[in-house]
Amino acid sequence: MSRLILAETRGGQLTTATWHTVGAAAALPGPLEMLIAGWPLEEPIALPAGLERLLLCRHPALAGQTPELLADLVASLAGRYRTLLAPATSFGRQLLPRLAARIAAPFIPEIVAIDGPHRFVRPAFAGNILETIQAPPETSPLLLSVRPSAFPRALPATTQPPTEWLAPPATSLPHAAFRGFRASPGDRPELGSAAIVVAGGRGLVEAEGGFALLEQLATRLGAAIGATRSAVDAGLAPGDWQIGQTGKIIAPRLYIAIGISGAVQHLAGIKGAGTIVAINRDAGAPICAIADYVINQDLRKVLPEWLARLEAS
């Protein structure tokens, strides 16, 4: 009945998404273990509470947590567990399907809710339909990828679980190699987990210097910055600021949409948001229908005024 979390690491520590995956695992019965296979790994590595055992594999070949090598490593362990969970980030999305095919295990990707030990809910059609999926109860293991924004973050551990060190598997594909990671610039809160997000869309394409004002607002509010596909395509924002069906799926407490019309593909990324504010001069824009607060004015007037008032207060 055991569960194994496949941990995603960055900068030597577990990612926020991994912490939320542990939060999701709390809804399933049985002992919880975690596999951390990567390079480099910090010492000590901050761990969530609730782990009965930690499996550690630390080796330069695991830089970038390459899926070919990790699939081989996990395949050798998978039979010990009832369920394997990974965050539905680029890490989990590249590892779990490969692993599922390798060991012929059932795999349910991108779950947002757990409805019992064998029933899972996931979004489809850009989040307009929620599917309930039944896992075959007798098959082990079951693979799940977890949408981090849909589950709470686990609490930190107060004790160190027993640790087992694993040797890395011999590499069967020496030519599938990680070459490097180039982080997007910026020292703002991480978009995927920020409590407040300010995002810009097509409306900023016409407003000269508009994105610069949006960035100032984000700084003032302590917010992360997001963008729609239109803004990214127009070169106003890098690709990993994109929020939507094929970008980031986020659930901030406060989401401020500036010059965003609210295309279906974008709304798919914010369905879990707490309070939504829309600043859009077009009252008929789809985002206005789902926002909690709407200012139906030109962002070129609203943004400077908001910044001026924040400055004054």
Add this chain to the structure above:
Amino acid sequence: MILLVGIKQVADPNHPARLGPDGFAVECGDAAEVPNPFDLIALEAALRWREAGVATEVIVVSAGPPSWSEGLSTCLAMGSDRAILVELAEAPDAGTAAAILAETARQVGAAWLFTGRQGVDRDLGVTGMMAAGLLGWAQASQVVELGPPDGEGGVTLLREVDGGLESRYLHPPGVISADLRLGEPRCVTLPAILAARRKRVERLEAAALSLPFLPGCPVVARREPSPRPGGHLLRDVAELMARLRPEFTTP
């Protein structure tokens, strides 16, 4: 070098998907079926490799009902050399689709399998990398930049990952799934569409292929998410700031 591209038909994503009166079937109104946008991005990348002289042949393959030959005709019009339809009564689940792609890749002797990042209907995003697992090939998902192959046929590529870009080096055979920014698919001209009608879409019976069994997980229920309650139209920034004050004062 032969490139195989997997093509799935989806309901036109610009039509909202809704549940039908039985509360289970998904209805997309009178939305036409179109090739999955990400798969066309993958095909475009393959065609550019052929045009650069890197590949010799681009083959597209779909696994689905007979009506899916329409989408393959579009792919022929874009410039594919061959199109194969593996016929099934209805669209397969991801595991079956992956098994068919893997087996077809073996049969045609492909060095690379290209797929789209995800089908915009079910948003699973698994078929390409499952095929990689079945084949035991190198893989790269969410690819936004693809370099030309080097002397040994290996490629350096960029993947869009959380927080930035990851660089990978892959030696063929390999599976690549295309993300949005890999490239804009070319438009098809009317003469090309007419010319493509003369090219034959090859048909294979799925039952004739020997496929590994991958267990599926059935959808047992569907629902639409609860709509958000209506919002407030505010007069001005001052009112907005007053309304949002709790957001910034509550610890």
